Amino acid sequence: MSLLDHLSAKLSAIAAQSLTRTLRRADDGTAPRQNINGRPLLMFCSNDYLGLAAEPAIAEALAEGARTWGGGSGASPLVSGHSAAHEAVTDMLARWYAPHIPQARTIGFCTGYMANLAVVTTLGDEHTEIFSEQLNHASLIDAARLAKAKVTRFPHADLTALRAALTASTARVKLIVTDAVFSMDGDLAPLPALLALADEFDAWLVVDDAHGFGVLGERGRGTLEHFGLHSERLILVGTLGKAAGLAGAFVAAHATIVEYLLQSARNFIFSTASPPAIEHALLTSFALIEGPLGTARRANLVARQTQLRDGLLALIDQHPRLGWQLTDSSTPIQPLIVGGNAEVMALAAALEAAGLRVPGIRPPTVAAGTARLRITLCGTHTATDVDALLTALERAAATQEQAA
Numbered sequence: 001m002s003l004l005d006h007l008s009a010k011l012s013a014i015a016a017q018s019l020t021r022t023l024r025r026a027d028d029g030t031a032p033r034q035n036i037n038g039r040p041l042l043m044f045c046s047n048d049y050l051g052l053a054a055e056p057a058i059a060e061a062l063a064e065g066a067r068t069w070g071g072g073s074g075a076s077p078l079v080s081g082h083s084a085a086h087e088a089v090t091d092m093l094a095r096w097y098a099p100h101i102p103q104a105r106t107i108g109f110c111t112g113y114m115a116n117l118a119v120v121t122t123l124g125d126e127h128t129e130i131f132s133e134q135l136n137h138a139s140l141i142d143a144a145r146l147a148k149a150k151v152t153r154f155p156h157a158d159l160t161a162l163r164a165a166l167t168a169s170t171a172r173v174k175l176i177v178t179d180a181v182f183s184m185d186g187d188l189a190p191l192p193a194l195l196a197l198a199d200e201f202d203a204w205l206v207v208d209d210a211h212g213f214g215v216l217g218e219r220g221r222g223t224l225e226h227f228g229l230h231s232e233r234l235i236l237v238g239t240l241g242k243a244a245g246l247a248g249a250f251v252a253a254h255a256t257i258v259e260y261l262l263q264s265a266r267n268f269i270f271s272t273a274s275p276p277a278i279e280h281a282l283l284t285s286f287a288l289i290e291g292p293l294g295t296a297r298r299a300n301l302v303a304r305q306t307q308l309r310d311g312l313l314a315l316i317d318q319h320p321r322l323g324w325q326l327t328d329s330s331t332p333i334q335p336l337i338v339g340g341n342a343e344v345m346a347l348a349a350a351l352e353a354a355g356l357r358v359p360g361i362r363p364p365t366v367a368a369g370t371a372r373l374r375i376t377l378c379g380t381h382t383a384t385d386v387d388a389l390l391t392a393l394e395r396a397a398a399t400q401e402q403a404a
């Protein structure tokens with residue numbers, strides 16, 4: 001069979017399960033309002049949780065950074081790609097996490113995927129056992145597959161199962177790996193309890209705070225600040241393409257861990273450093289996150305979350321036959337679990353026809369039978385925006401109920 005025939009058969013199988021993905025082209029605008037494939041849409045799908053990507057101060061800082069530093073960094077960090085702008089970012093983040101991680105130091109990466117890959121593959125050597133949360137992000141799952149460590153998965157938020165696995169382990173080094181905010185459910189990992197287990201079993205806790213950074217905690221420093229955690233066992237991954245409104249990622253951990261990543265993480269050593277202009281603009285982003293604008297956007301997010309959840313619960317009450325459900329989320333990720341793949345895509349299409357973009361999420365991203373609308377809120381959504389979504393969902397629910 002030729003490769004093309006082989007792939008065509010696989011593509012047909014994907015289509016037969018209603019799992020084909022399509023690219024949408026944004027013509028202009030920034031979340032939550034963009035022209036997509038030529039149509040203006042109100043979006044509930046961006047991870048730009050504070051709306052910073054659209055802030056004029058960020059665009060200005062990027063331009064200023066480009067005037068100072070030009071375009072790309074030109075080399076990997078250890079060759080010549082590491083600039084004063086990169087260092088200012090990692091220094092600032094080390095200060096942010098000093099109250100949470102003794103002797104905190106940070107190291108930068110171009111994406112969160114890369115940061116997760118670096119931490120888990122570099123620390124997960126043959127002497128290590130990785131205890132991986134069932135609902136972890138794909139990048140952590142891929143990283144665990146690549147690591148030389150033994151990998152044990154534990155069921156979602158199941159501390160009893162994790163305790164049993166830790167008790168049974170004979171590994172020299174134990175690494176518990178978890179998302180802080182689960183990206184498709186929006187719920188929070190029980191980090192204080194996980195840290196207590198890490199203490200008890202002499203394990204280390206890798207926390208992927210992709211969806212908590214900027215959003216949670218009084219000053220937006222994420223889940224460590226939200227829970228008030230403090231331990232040298234914490235290894236934090238933060239991403240900067242979501243609430244920070246730019247791009248990139250960092251690992252904050254005890255200085256020895258960070259030094260080891262710098263010496264050994266292959267995707268740090270052998271990959272071009274991020275453009276310095278982005279790093280320069282990140283300093284503006286951090287100031288916005290911890291300043292009055294960040295505080296106001298976080299307060300608006302909480303108000304819109306309550307409005308949305310109240311509206312969705314009323315909708316579910318009115319249409320019990322549809323079997324829709326919410327998750328236990330107190331974050332801007334507010335999924336509406338619909339069930340079937342075809343149903344969720346029909347719902348997403350009905351919303352899009354009404355001028356709203358909310359993506360349907362299907363297996364394998366989520367478990368079979370739990371296809372969902374992944375509604376994400378942005379700090380710049382208004383009460384009117386959320387009302388528009390609820391009204392369109394109400395109409396779509398009535399239509400689906402009639403068809404059922």
Ligand code: PMP
Pocket residue numbers: 110111112113114116137139179183208210211239240241248249
């Ligand atoms: N971790 C989680 C939980 C994520 O949701 C994502 C991105 N969707 C990543 C890591 C990867 O981050 P990045 O997009 O910066 O590669």
